[in-house]
Amino acid sequence: MEIKTQYRGAVLVVRPAGPLAGPDADTFKTAIQGFVRENLGRVVIDASALPYVDSKGLETLSDIAEELALSGKGLKLCAANETVRQVIELTGLSPQFEHFEDTNSAVRSFL
Amino acid sequence: MQTDRPVTAGPEAHSDALGTRSRLFAMRRELLRGDSLFALIIFAVVALFLVNLVASIWRNMVFQKDVTQKASVQQAKAVGTMLARAAESLMETNGLSTLRRTVAETALEYNLRVCRILLPNGAILADADPAAITLIDLPASWEGEAPAYAEEFARQSARFAYPLTIPGRGSATLRIAAGVDDRLDASLVPQTSQMAIACLALASMLLVHRHSRFRLKAIGAIHEILMAVRDEGADISTLELDPKLGAEAVAWNKLLGDRQATQVRSAIQQVKEVAHEKSESAGAFGAAFDAVPSGLAFVNRALQIEHVNGAAAVFLQAARAQLLHVPVATAIKDERVVAAVREAAENPAAKRAVIEVEQGCTVTAGVLRFAVVPIRDGQSHFALVTIEDITQQRVATAAMNSFLAKAAHELRTPLTNIRLFVEEALEHCEKNPVAASRCLNVVNDETQRLDRTVAEILSASQIEAGSFELKRDDVHLDEMLAKLKADHEAQAKEKRIAYEFDLPPKLPILQADRDKIALALHNLVGNALKYTLDGGRIVVSAQVEKSRLSVSVSDTGIGISPEEIEKVFEKFYRSKNPLATNVKGSGLGLPIAREVARLHGGDVVAESELGKGSTFTLILPLVEESA
Numbered sequence: 001m002e003i004k005t006q007y008r009g010a011v012l013v014v015r016p017a018g019p020l021a022g023p024d025a026d027t028f029k030t031a032i033q034g035f036v037r038e039n040l041g042r043v044v045i046d047a048s049a050l051p052y053v054d055s056k057g058l059e060t061l062s063d064i065a066e067e068l069a070l071s072g073k074g075l076k077l078c079a080a081n082e083t084v085r086q087v088i089e090l091t092g093l094s095p096q097f098e099h100f101e102d103t104n105s106a107v108r109s110f111l
Numbered sequence: 112m113q114t115d116r117p118v119t120a121g122p123e124a125h126s127d128a129l130g131t132r133s134r135l136f137a138m139r140r141e142l143l144r145g146d147s148l149f150a151l152i153i154f155a156v157v158a159l160f161l162v163n164l165v166a167s168i169w170r171n172m173v174f175q176k177d178v179t180q181k182a183s184v185q186q187a188k189a190v191g192t193m194l195a196r197a198a199e200s201l202m203e204t205n206g207l208s209t210l211r212r213t214v215a216e217t218a219l220e221y222n223l224r225v226c227r228i229l230l231p232n233g234a235i236l237a238d239a240d241p242a243a244i245t246l247i248d249l250p251a252s253w254e255g256e257a258p259a260y261a262e263e264f265a266r267q268s269a270r271f272a273y274p275l276t277i278p279g280r281g282s283a284t285l286r287i288a289a290g291v292d293d294r295l296d297a298s299l300v301p302q303t304s305q306m307a308i309a310c311l312a313l314a315s316m317l318l319v320h321r322h323s324r325f326r327l328k329a330i331g332a333i334h335e336i337l338m339a340v341r342d343e344g345a346d347i348s349t350l351e352l353d354p355k356l357g358a359e360a361v362a363w364n365k366l367l368g369d370r371q372a373t374q375v376r377s378a379i380q381q382v383k384e385v386a387h388e389k390s391e392s393a394g395a396f397g398a399a400f401d402a403v404p405s406g407l408a409f410v411n412r413a414l415q416i417e418h419v420n421g422a423a424a425v426f427l428q429a430a431r432a433q434l435l436h437v438p439v440a441t442a443i444k445d446e447r448v449v450a451a452v453r454e455a456a457e458n459p460a461a462k463r464a465v466i467e468v469e470q471g472c473t474v475t476a477g478v479l480r481f482a483v484v485p486i487r488d489g490q491s492h493f494a495l496v497t498i499e500d501i502t503q504q505r506v507a508t509a510a511m512n513s514f515l516a517k518a519a520h521e522l523r524t525p526l527t528n529i530r531l532f533v534e535e536a537l538e539h540c541e542k543n544p545v546a547a548s549r550c551l552n553v554v555n556d557e558t559q560r561l562d563r564t565v566a567e568i569l570s571a572s573q574i575e576a577g578s579f580e581l582k583r584d585d586v587h588l589d590e591m592l593a594k595l596k597a598d599h600e601a602q603a604k605e606k607r608i609a610y611e612f613d614l615p616p617k618l619p620i621l622q623a624d625r626d627k628i629a630l631a632l633h634n635l636v637g638n639a640l641k642y643t644l645d646g647g648r649i650v651v652s653a654q655v656e657k658s659r660l661s662v663s664v665s666d667t668g669i670g671i672s673p674e675e676i677e678k679v680f681e682k683f684y685r686s687k688n689p690l691a692t693n694v695k696g697s698g699l700g701l702p703i704a705r706e707v708a709r710l711h712g713g714d715v716v717a718e719s720e721l722g723k724g725s726t727f728t729l730i731l732p733l734v735e736e737s738a
Contacts, residue, residue: 006677009506010477040477040500041425071421072404102709110503 003031008107011042017049020057029060033067041073044106048079053087061088065096074098078106157317161310168306180291184269187289188262190221195273195285198228198237202277207249211237218287224268225288228275231255236283250280257282267291329356333363406498409486410439412456417493426479426498439496448481448496455485455494467501478502510682514571517683517698521564525557532557563633567699570630570706571682581710586621588660589614591629592651599636606645613652619660619733623711628731631707631715634700635664635727641694642725643668658733659713665726671719679717680705688721704729 001024002017012035016028035043053061065075078100080088088094100106194217201210210228218226218239227238230253234246263270268290275283329352336350350367352360400407406423408416416434419442424431427442434442440449451464463484470477482497536550573580596612603610621628639649647667654661669690671679678684683698685691704727705715712732719725 009510010502037425037428040428040479040502041422042500042503070401071425072402073422073425104706107503111507 001028003028005035008044008103009110010039011044011107011110012039013044013046013103013107015046015049019052019054020050020060021052021054022056025054025056025060028057029064032064036064036068041068041071042110044076044078044100044103046079046103046106047077047084048081050080050084053084058087058091058093062093062096065093069096076100076106076109078103154317154321157313161313164306164310168303172303183289183292184264186221187223187269187287188271190217190223190289191271191273191285191287194226194287195275198283198285199275199277202228202236202249202275202280202283205249207236211241211244215239215241221289223287223289225270225286227286229284229286231257231282231284252279253281255281257284264291326357326359329359329363332356333359406496408434408439408442408496408498410452410456410494410496412491412493414439414453414456416442423496423498426500443481443496445481448483451481451483452494452496455483456492459485459487459492461485478505514683518564518568521568522561525561525564528557529554529561566630567634567703570627570703571699581624581627583622584625586623586625586628588618588621588653588662591625591632592618592653592662595629595632595636595651598633599640602640603649606640606643606647608640608643608646609648610640611648611650613650615653615655618653619655621660621731621733623731624707627707628711631704631729632662632664634704635662635715635729638696638700638727639664639666639668639725641696642666642691644690647724655733660731660733661728662731663726663728665724667724670721670723671717671725672721676717676719680715701727 001020004015004017006013006015014032014035018024020028032043032045061075061077068075075096076098079102080099085099088097088099098106098109100109194214197213198210201207201213214226214228214237217223223239225239227243228236230236230246230250232253232255235244236246236249238244257274257276258272260274261270261272268288270288271286273285273287275285277283332352336352340350351364354361354364400418401421403420404422406426407418407420408423409418411417415436416439417436419431419434421431424434427434429442439452443449443452445466445468447466448468451466455461455464461484463482466481466483468479468481470479478501480499480501482499484495484497486493486495532550532553536547536554539546539550592612592614596610600610636649636651643649643666649664649666652663652665654663669688671686672688675684675686675688679686680701682702685696685698701715701717708715708729708731713730715727715729717725717727
């Protein structure tokens with residue numbers, strides 16, 4: 001999995017490319033935790049390049065969301081495809097995440 | 112509860128009455144519960160009576176035995192005396208055979224163990240046992256003195272020696288030994304037995320009475336307690352009975368114990384429930400504390416952090432445990448904030464202080480706003496520190512300021528041109544119509560440029576505000592591309608750029624926002640014309656694939672470096688390429704084109720090679736999607 005980052009204002013947009021599954025999920029989790037720590041939680045996950053998410057990936061997203069919730073923040077996902085959104089909906093995890101149609105909306109939510 | 116308290120009686124009188132009643136009740140219960148003095152006296156009297164009865168029986172038996180023994184001795188003694196007189200007489204008259212028969216019969220009659228007559232030389236003249244006789248005939252006379260009268264008592268026998276004096280013959284001795292009868296009188300046995308039976312019966316009755324008294328005492332005590340509970344209520348600790356009262360008391364105590372245990376369990380359960388509720392309340396408070404997106408920290412007068420939430424821990428970049436109960440100066444490095452906290456913690460009347468702290472050298476490194484207010488809680492007071500991350504607001508404000516400055520610049524340039532050329536046209540309108548016409552053409556161009564700039568700024572503002580909405584309609588792409596070609600042909604011709612369209616014979620009709628799609632395409636072609644040098648080439652092509660339409664604008668322009676390929680989609684971004692610095696532009700064209708495409712469910716992607724040219728492709732889905 002390739003993880004690209006880009007600042008939009010003071011918000012770090014993290015764009016993982018490739019399936020969020022298996023061992024990549026741990027790598028992703030570690031990376032996100034570092035980004036969250038460095039940027040005081042101003043992080044958006046651009047899921048436009050995530051083709052699918054397996055159970056491990058869902059668990060990772062859920063863990064990150066729970067960690068952020070302890071500091072009054074939410075995990076902001078944007079541009080997730082239909083497959084990823086359906087998986088999140090079906091597993092009942094959608095209340096844990098804030099989903100935005102595009103990066104701009106997600107970044108704007110920090111205002 | 113009903114009371115008999117007189118109406119005029121005060122609380123103290125009522126209290127005294129209750130106290131006396133309670134004491135009497137306790138005394139009564141005490142008498143019923145344990146071994147009372149009365150019961151002890153009764154028991155002692157009966158025991159004394161029994162002992163006395165037994166002693167009387169024993170004394171009677173001893174007396175009877177003594178009497179019997181004495182009677183036996185007296186009888187033996189009398190028999191001996193009588194036999195001695197008879198022997199003297201018979202020996203004097205030489206009636207030896209009669210003497211011997213008399214001795215034998217007397218011995219047999221009175222059950223004498225020994226009965227014999229001895230001469231002083233030891234010869235046995237007569238004996239109860241004829242075989243023991245050693246002297247057959249009675250001598251005419253003999254020598255020697257017989258011993259004096261003697262008597263000897265052993266355990267169960269009495270021995271007597273009577274001196275016999277036979278005139279003309281000599282002296283002799285009568286010895287008898289009689290068994291002393293110590294057997295009780297037969298008439299005493301039934302009497303003694305009856306007394307013994309009576310004693311046993313009395314003892315049994317005493318035991319039965321004692322046992323039943325215990326049982327009845329337990330039941331009576333329980334009854335009293337139940338009545339007391341009914342009338343007054345009672346402390347459960349005073350209701351226990353002496354276990355010695357028997358199984359009923361033990362069972363009663365067990366019931367009380369069970370009830371106490373139930374009460375204790377109930378109390379524990381209630382305590383647990385209260386504790387649980389408090390815990391839940393504390394948990395809910397803690398959860399709410401953590402759910403606040405702003406960082407919160409309570410600092411006490413000792414300038415130590417008492418409470419801190421998760422957001423504050425994130426903002427202060429430390430684990431929550433590391434922040435608790437540490438000096439505030441350790442957690443917050445900015446001296447202004449620490450000073451404000453000190454002021455608020457020490458002075459409850461301190462004013463609210465707001466301090467903005469930049470974390471690093473750049474704004475994007477983080478800007479935190481610390482608001483410090485004093486909080487009074489009874490006698491104590493705290494300082495509440497609220498921490499907000501205003502970095503994005505700062506960046507947005509900076510971007511807005513930059514946007515306004517650039518927008519003002521973009522507007523000022525064409526407006527300046529318009530003003531200058533209008534003045535020139537006015538000056539030459541009568542004398543030099545050709546120059547005036549040229550000026551008006553420039554004014555026309557600048558007006559169009561101004562119009563586009565204003566439209567772009569408006570679009571960018573709408574995008575920024577989130578109010579960039581689509582008005583979908585049927586879009587005939589072939590017509591739109593034809594107009595696009597016509598609109599830019601003159602500009603391409605002016606720069607001697609080959610402006611070509613490579614389109615399929617038939618293009619689909621889109622469900623899209625016509626004006627915004629047109630705006631996006633104009634921006635792409637306009638950018639290509641701007642950054643393609645004279646003599647270059649621009650090709651607009653369209654491909655219809657399975658579910659999407661791609662419109663590509665390829666040019667042979669200056670190209671974009673890989674580092675800048677994504678940045679060109681940021682608002683107001685201007686390329687660092689020296690060849691691009693002189694190109695006029697708002698820096699909004701590509702961001703708007705991409706935003707338009709994405710709102711339609713598509714995208715704008717760029718491929719470029721520095722110095723060789725670029726290709727920007729507008730991708731739109733053919734299936735209608737919700738924006």
